[in-house]
Amino acid sequence: MPQYDPCKYTYSSRRNVVYAKNGMACTSVPLGAQVGLEVLKAGGNAMDAAVAMAKSFAVNAPIAVKYSKACIDRGLQMDIDNGIALENELFAMCFATEDQKEGMGAFLEKRKEKHFQNK
Numbered sequence: 001m002p003q004y005d006p007c008k009y010t011y012s013s014r015r016n017v018v019y020a021k022n023g024m025a026c027t028s029v030p031l032g033a034q035v036g037l038e039v040l041k042a043g044g045n046a047m048d049a050a051v052a053m054a055k056s057f058a059v060n061a062p063i064a065v066k067y068s069k070a071c072i073d074r075g076l077q078m079d080i081d082n083g084i085a086l087e088n089e090l091f092a093m094c095f096a097t098e099d100q101k102e103g104m105g106a107f108l109e110k111r112k113e114k115h116f117q118n119k
Contacts, residue, residue, distance in 0.1 A: 029053075029057060031056055032053040032056045032057055033053070035049075035056045036049040036052060037049075038052075039052045061103065062099075063094055063097050063119075064094050064100075067090040067091075067094050070090060071083075075087070097119060
């Protein structure tokens, strides 16, 4: 594994990056990064950490996770223009759900969201 010095990293990023003996975990979701770090600290490899991080994302917004997976799966099969169009379409479908309205309302009201109902 190449040596990496986070103090010399010249690119700005808002992602949380955590390092461990067996690798690092990067995500914009702090809890996901922490889950990945715990797996790495316990001696797990990068794949174990990635799976654990993905599972931590899936508990939050099932519709968004479903459409994100669809976007990745289908997007790999198309050119960039069609991929962007697909992303726009699936984003619009996410934005029209009751779960989105609850999540956005909770964010604006600075409260914890109620349990997502997958609607």
